[in-house]
Amino acid sequence: MLFASFLAAVAFSGVAFGAIDFENWAPPGDGDVRGPCPALNSLANHHIIPHDGRNLTVPLLVDVLGKAFNLSPELATVIAQLGIATNDPSADFFDLPNLNKHNAFEHDASLSRVDFAFSGEENIATFDEATFRRFFDPFNGSEYIGLQAAAAARYSMVQYSREHTPGFTYESQHQITSYA
Secondary structure (H helix, E strand, O other): OHHHHHHHHHHOOOOOOOOOOOOOOOOOOOOOOOOOOHHHHHHHHOOOOOOOOOOEOHHHHHHHHHHHHOOOHHHHHHHHHHHHOOOOOOOOOEOHHHHHOEOOOEOOOOOOOOOHHHHOHHHOOOOOHHHHHHHHHHHOOOOOOOHHHHHHHHHHHHHHHHHHOOOOOOOHHHHHHHHO
């Protein structure tokens, strides 16, 4: 729980959103791609990273994740490198669908997707409203969600998956991507 609280503190520490324009939103269009990460999908939908969801690089993500979510360059680099690792080893970029590989970037105990044991590869990035509601239920419609409440709700998703998912996995890289 201590590690989970630490990661939540790092991830949720950025309430001020640098010089990022969140007003320019458009859904994915023809030829645009998305992956299992709601944060990266949202950044693409807002044209903050390439709207087509392709050719994401470490320098781009370090800059954007720092400005949009106040992530440190070190944590943003780790996240970006986990994304790069989902592509061909000679590549220095990745596309959002590359993240759809179970236990690479995508992980069990998602806030918005069912666990791999229930989805399989073909539905790994499909949004699941019931899962998303389960995460938000503890907030009881609160207008303000504090760090402790967010960390507790996140951790409860891990506990739920641990209890209900056959073959549940949640290694350190999953903890980083799930809290960042």
